Amino acid sequence: MASKVALLGAGKMGQAFFSLLQKNHVDVSMWDVDCSKIPDAKPLAETVSGADFVCLCMPSWCIRSAVESLVPLLDSKTILISISKGIEKDTGFFIHEIFSDLLPKKQSYALISGPMLAEELQNDQGGVGVCASPSEDVCEKVRLLFDPTSLRLRTSTDIESVELAGVLKNIYAIALGIAEGLGWQKNRVGWLCGKAIEEMCLVATRLGKDEKVMLSPAGVGDFIATSFSEHSSNRSFGQSVAQGNIDKKGEGVVAFVSLEKKLGKYQPEEFPVVYALSKILNENAPAKEVFEYLFFAHA
Incomplete structure (x- = not known):
């Protein structure tokens, strides 16, 4: 059965990840806070309902408000993924610390970091990332999600x-x-x-x-x-x-x-x-x- 993926953020990276996954027959949908970017998008609650993975494709300064909105909507089995690379200005938190601060203890999450320029991913030129999570099992699930694509992932628990x-x-x-x-x-x-x-x-x-x-x-x-x-x-x-x-x-x-x-x-x-x-x-x-x-x- 195909994985269900919800991508939040319709910028360059969101579009690149959508293209990667859609080409490989993944059930993928996209949502953005700016409705004009995706006129036919479903409400956020419907977009993430039943998703195996929810991927945050947005700047780091948007992560906290996004996660706060998601907490009551996520299924317990959903893995939250971030591709943001930053430090929260007010708290000095890294992304994984924001996740730990806001998510229920049993909610799984991962980060993907590496040379993944959106324009090259969209042109199917490939990229390489490191998927990091406190859980080896979560790392492997994310790696397998992208395994059929041109985005190659290594895994690490040293998040x-x-x-x-x-x-x-x-x-x-x-x-x-x-x-x-x-x-x-x-x-x-x-x-x-x-x-x-x-x-x-x-x-x-x-x-x-x-x-x-x-x-x-x-x-x-x-x-x-x-x-x-x-x-x-x-x-x-x-x-x-x-x-x-x-x-x-x-x-x-x-x-x-x-x-x-x-x-x-x-x-x-x-x-x-x-x-x-x-x-x-x-x-x-x-x-x-x-x-x-x-x-x-x-x-």
Whole structure:
């Protein structure tokens, strides 16, 4: 019997996941808070009723309100999946912590993180993700759901490290976007990539997470895809910052503030890329000057 899947959020990722699953004869439906995006959509309660999986395809700052709406509607057997990569601004919670805070204890959930650019998934170019959940059984069920598709999933029960990897790749992709916006060439960009990856591992260690996960598709894999894709919002944000335009939206910049709080007091030489981003985003220091110092002081 085909699995029933409800996708909440009709943005690029929601559309990409819908296309992936529909091609493989999954019973999939979609819902969005903006009714104009799906004129013939059923009410939320009908959309999720009897669903084996409910997938949240939305920015991290929408997750809490979405889950609050879902709690009275979900079947106990339904697995809730998030593909968001962020930290809640007011609480500093990661997505799995929001789930733990709001969901009934027996409600299963998982996260998927990795190089999964929506445009490439829709064009059937494939992607690779890490499905993370406290339950191995839940991980396997989610993996099997996508097994017939071009989205290949690994599994992990280290949900905290996997989620941190996804958050860090957004933040460090901003740095690569700034470098590109400043006209850095391949030698400098190559150095910055290496420095960012090294620093991701150091941040993970500082926060008590597994640095090896930072080197997995959820970390380095997603970081590379995000940093060099023309479709990446974090890359585009970094390019805008290089030109002096700082519009503090997007997963990476929202998460950055919370990440600094989690790191606590640190010396510039401990996390030089984070420090450089802090000077630019928090103190409005000129990106060109900050990145010149970053290169000559730490390369």
